[in-house]
Amino acid sequence: MSVFFTLSTWILPTFFVGTVLWAAVRNVPVYEAFVSGAKDGFETAVRIIPHLVGMMVAIRVFRDSGALGWMVGRLSEWVSVLFPPDVLPMVLLRPISGTGSLTYMIELFRSHGPDSWVGRLASTIQGSTDTTLYVITVYFGSVGIRQVRYALKVGLLSDLISAAASVAAVRWIFGPPPG
Numbered sequence: 001m002s003v004f005f006t007l008s009t010w011i012l013p014t015f016f017v018g019t020v021l022w023a024a025v026r027n028v029p030v031y032e033a034f035v036s037g038a039k040d041g042f043e044t045a046v047r048i049i050p051h052l053v054g055m056m057v058a059i060r061v062f063r064d065s066g067a068l069g070w071m072v073g074r075l076s077e078w079v080s081v082l083f084p085p086d087v088l089p090m091v092l093l094r095p096i097s098g099t100g101s102l103t104y105m106i107e108l109f110r111s112h113g114p115d116s117w118v119g120r121l122a123s124t125i126q127g128s129t130d131t132t133l134y135v136i137t138v139y140f141g142s143v144g145i146r147q148v149r150y151a152l153k154v155g156l157l158s159d160l161i162s163a164a165a166s167v168a169a170v171r172w173i174f175g176p177p178p179g
Helices: 003-025 030-064 067-079 085-093 098-112 117-128 132-142 151-174
Strands: none
Touching (some): 030 067, 067 085, 085 098, 085 117, 098 117, 117 151, 132 151
16 A cells, blocks of 8 residues: 555545644534534525526437537537547536536547547546536526626637647647547
8 A cells, every 4th residue: 555545545534633633623613604504505505596597407408409410510520620620529528518518528438539639629628618607607606696708708718728738738649639
């Protein structure tokens, strides 16, 4: 057993016990503070449920209506000069749904392999982009913000830049895609 495995096994319990001890030393009512925080967390969860349901329905409609397939078909020949079009559905799904893009990445692993150029690109995109629409829905919805102003545009632009940077990084490190 490596020292890193042993260390990683004990980090969380040590942090938990240390926090409780620190609070006790500072005369903080630990249990009452925990219950109060849990109550606030539950109220926040109840407040954002309608936003989450709306986002889940929108994602499902986007995929099941054929809009995703239509977009992939229209954009495939444009992106094929930069990267294999197999990755495009994941790029389009990532700002909407982390789970949807992760599922698609696993399908890419099954068809191309995780160590293939496509697998490496998919992994890099998954790690460097964010679920912008989900984040805006949850965070803005939890505090009652209705006007997202520039947050959506900036978030989607940063996802596009992150995807392009992922392609550049994978090309730089592993060379151009085969074929």
